[in-house]
Amino acid sequence: MNEWTLIEKLKQGDESAFKTIVETWQNMVYNTAIGIVQNAEDAEDITQEVFVQVYQSISSFKGDSKFSTWLYRITVTKSLDHERRKKRKKRFAFVRSLFGEGSEVIVNPPDFNHPGVVLDKKEDAAALFNVIGQLPDNQRIAFTLHKLEGLSYQEVSEVMKTTVSSVESLMHRAKTNLRKKLEEYFRDQA
Amino acid sequence: MCMKPGNDINQKIEGALNSLNGVQRAEPQPWLYARIMKRLSREEDRSVWGSISSFLARPTVAIAGLCLILVLNGVLLFKEEMEADIILTEQAVDSESLMASSSSFDYENLVQQ
Numbered sequence: 001m002n003e004w005t006l007i008e009k010l011k012q013g014d015e016s017a018f019k020t021i022v023e024t025w026q027n028m029v030y031n032t033a034i035g036i037v038q039n040a041e042d043a044e045d046i047t048q049e050v051f052v053q054v055y056q057s058i059s060s061f062k063g064d065s066k067f068s069t070w071l072y073r074i075t076v077t078k079s080l081d082h083e084r085r086k087k088r089k090k091r092f093a094f095v096r097s098l099f100g101e102g103s104e105v106i107v108n109p110p111d112f113n114h115p116g117v118v119l120d121k122k123e124d125a126a127a128l129f130n131v132i133g134q135l136p137d138n139q140r141i142a143f144t145l146h147k148l149e150g151l152s153y154q155e156v157s158e159v160m161k162t163t164v165s166s167v168e169s170l171m172h173r174a175k176t177n178l179r180k181k182l183e184e185y186f187r188d189q190a
Numbered sequence: 191m192c193m194k195p196g197n198d199i200n201q202k203i204e205g206a207l208n209s210l211n212g213v214q215r216a217e218p219q220p221w222l223y224a225r226i227m228k229r230l231s232r233e234e235d236r237s238v239w240g241s242i243s244s245f246l247a248r249p250t251v252a253i254a255g256l257c258l259i260l261v262l263n264g265v266l267l268f269k270e271e272m273e274a275d276i277i278l279t280e281q282a283v284d285s286e287s288l289m290a291s292s293s294s295f296d297y298e299n300l301v302q303q
Contacts, residue, residue, distance in 0.1 A: 027217050048229050055230060147213075179207070
């Protein structure tokens, strides 16, 4: 069954079409989410939210873009929303601790290990993910989509609704920032 | 042999930047579809209550509801007062008729006398 047939069937409420969609695209959605939020449990949660939204709002998909592009956009949006909620919770917990309320200990999570990285590169990848998390959102998204999902600059520009030259600029700035932060990281480790 | 620290760090930086070459996609835990369907059915249950409460929360609906409650209260209070008045009136009539019956005089006899 081709993509458009599946989408039409899903618009008519066909559950088997939805199951096929989930099975076809779950790895793409999950891998994108985990690259942004760097936590398996959160990525799983986001993946579920993405497909729930697909099910509930498939009628709003007009076919102006590829279905995968639409999925990437939803995944990126939900991942960034998740990150913002997490930061707000941390700030709130910190303010409460100033007033002596709440005894939650804020623990910085250990370095993230992406399960798909080859064994001999795991340590290097952990360092890289550490500094990717410090990039501004748009640089982080462009870098993650290109490096982790293997999207071309053209495809990244379609997801981010921008131009190819903007993506080139974002990638250049991302790499410059990553080099700077990696140098600080390795100097601190030495 | 003396290695320049700069070279060493540069090599590490390059190593880190290239560490995602050949990366495979991460995969979610099995039975994701079942978990999604469970979540969908939970959201559908919540949405029924959600739509009722959001309807009630609309300003016009909330104000109309408040006015209705005030009017009903007013009607009930008025009804209670009316009933209280009726009871008092009935009691007053009863006591007057009692007084009238206990202190009535036989006018006809009086006239005949």
